[in-house]
Amino acid sequence: MFNQDNRFSSAACLLAVLAGMLAVASAAQAQSPDPADIAAGMGLFHQKAHCQACHGWAGDGHKLDSQMPDGADLRASTLDRQALIQTIKCGRPGTGMPAFDKFAYSDGRCFGLKAADLKARQLDMFDPPATLAPNEVENLADFLMAKVIGKGPLDHAKCIEFWGSDVEACKELAQ
Numbered sequence: 001m002f003n004q005d006n007r008f009s010s011a012a013c014l015l016a017v018l019a020g021m022l023a024v025a026s027a028a029q030a031q032s033p034d035p036a037d038i039a040a041g042m043g044l045f046h047q048k049a050h051c052q053a054c055h056g057w058a059g060d061g062h063k064l065d066s067q068m069p070d071g072a073d074l075r076a077s078t079l080d081r082q083a084l085i086q087t088i089k090c091g092r093p094g095t096g097m098p099a100f101d102k103f104a105y106s107d108g109r110c111f112g113l114k115a116a117d118l119k120a121r122q123l124d125m126f127d128p129p130a131t132l133a134p135n136e137v138e139n140l141a142d143f144l145m146a147k148v149i150g151k152g153p154l155d156h157a158k159c160i161e162f163w164g165s166d167v168e169a170c171k172e173l174a175q
Contacts, residue, residue: 033142041143059148069096098128
C-alpha cells in the first residue's frame with residue numbers, strides 16, 4: 001500500500017520545513033546586535049543623549065536630576081524595537097520626552113506633524129541634550145532592547161549583567 005507519490009510529497013514537505021527553519025534561524029542571527037553597538041548605545045544612554053537624567057542610570061525611572069522631567073520606567077516597558085526607535089527619534093509631544101531626530105518636526109516625518117502643528121495643538125517639546133544620527137538611534141535601541149526594555153526590576157544579578165561587572169552601584173542591591 002506504499003504510494004510513491006506520497007513518498008515524494010513527504011520528502012518535499014520535509015525539505016520545505018527544513019528550509020523554512022534555516023531561513024528563520026538565519027534571520028534571527030542577522031538581527032542579533034553587535035556587542036560593540038550595544039556598548040556604543042550604553043555610552044549614548046549615559047552620556048550624549050543623557051537618558052539617565054530622566055530615566056535613571058538603570059532605565060527604571062529613578063532619575064538622577066530632580067529638575068528633569070519624569071522618565072518612564074523602561075525596564076517595565078513593552079515597546080518593540082520599531083516603536084522604541086520612533087519614540088527616540090520623535091519623542092512624545094506634550095510630555096517630557098524630547099525628539100532626538102534633528103529634523104523630527106520640520107517635514108512631517110514624525111506622526112505627520114510639523115512644528116507649527118505642535119504649536120497649534122499646544123504640544124510642548126523639550127529640547128534634547130543632543131540630537132542623534134540615525135546609526136546612534138539604532139545603537140541606543142540595541143542597548144535598550146538588550147539590557148533594559150522589559151527586563152523587570154533591577155536586582156544584583158541584573159545590575160552586573162547591565163554593567164558587565166560588579167560595579168559600586170550593584171553592591172547596594174539585594175543579591
